Amino acid sequence: MPRVNLRYYALLREQAGRQTETVDTAAATPAALYAELAARHGFRLPASQLRVAVNAAFCDWQRPIEDGDEIVFIPPVAGG
Amino acid sequence: MPRVNLRYYALLREQAGRQTETVDTAAATPAALYAELAARHGFRLPASQLRVAVNAAFCDWQRPIEDGDEIVFIPPVAGG
Amino acid sequence: MNAFEFSTAPVDAAALAAPLVRPAAGGFAAFEGRVRDLNEGRRVIALDYEAFEALAIEQGARIVEAAIARHGAIAGRCVHRLGPLGVGDVAVWVGVAAPHRAEAFAACREIIDAIKHRLPIWKKEHYADGDSGWVNCEHAAAHAPAAAGFDYSRQRALPEVGDAGQA
């Protein structure tokens, strides 16, 4: 199973109760991984309102997950 | 004949060779006065490209001239 | 000088503007976003910014450079604060030098709009009533999965990414 590193920000960080975690996952895509993590941590934000970045670049929710990926789920932004 | 005080700026000041002058004039309006002064000083700017202020307020070219008026002919502006 | 930077120290507008000025720059437009005492009817007393810094810096620089090029401006930059801020503090500063005012205003406005809507930066507001919340997140989470009231315009995909980047 791929092992991936997650980094959480803002509301997701608070709901996960941590800034980072490393997980071994059977999820094939970020979309599947988010569903898995949402169930575990009680994330209430639907994926439709998030974006996902893998290895510090925005990417598609269906991009295949690879071992060692650094994954960030991006809640609605509020800069400025 | 009314006596009026004139103040010149920019190109008109340079062409008149003075900042201020006091004139006794038979001109009934600023329009007539400008024609008189243009002939005297060689102003080349047509009145159609000027505005006129009397007693520090923009006014109509046909406003009757009164004794003691402070008159400024305003060349095309270029602030900023 | 990076076109987009984060800072944990107060913004010094004059120091930020200085390197943007050139003899050909007839116009310089700047914008400061400040912490208001009121947001959506609630009394705000303080807030915290956090960001996915690596991605925001890279995307922020692209936003600035694209706006400068698109509008024919000369130079621009943006600095965004991180960490705790109080009411009246400058949260974000944008400055653009251009040959004339039209290009300076247009590029400056485009940059601040994109910075606010597209960069991975988050803001937690602390209210006078003791409550607090992540702006644009709490409402969306509370209304999931319907999320009827969420403003999707604030969560657009980057042009470089396209809609495919959005779930």
Next chain:
Amino acid sequence: MNAFEFSTAPVDAAALAAPLVRPAAGGFAAFEGRVRDLNEGRRVIALDYEAFEALAIEQGARIVEAAIARHGAIAGRCVHRLGPLGVGDVAVWVGVAAPHRAEAFAACREIIDAIKHRLPIWKKEHYADGDSGWVNCEHAAAHAPAAAGFDYSRQRALPEVGDAGQA
């Protein structure tokens, strides 16, 4: 604080902006017009500003206050230099504080446009070739009475005065 002022000293943007800031001001937009090294293809080395000060101050304050009111901004001001300036010097500074950025940008832009087109302020440019001239005047004078090339948009009547104020 007057909403419009002249200055013979260099503009201190931070000092000018300070009194405009309020807890309700989420956006602050500023514009600086600087002396360019090039105007209409001619190399500029210096210039002189002069103004009909009493009238410009009164009309300038009206322009600022009308723009603030029209756009729902909070406070604004403008300072214009007089006398000799060199390339790169700030000739005019406009700052506007508003609840949000849209009002700040709109009012700031309206003010600088009106200041440039409507106030009795004149600029004499000195060129690298030794020549000099009053901007917007020389061409008009040289082409009188036809004046075909003159940009009438730069010499509009104030709304308060109307076209009747124009000869």
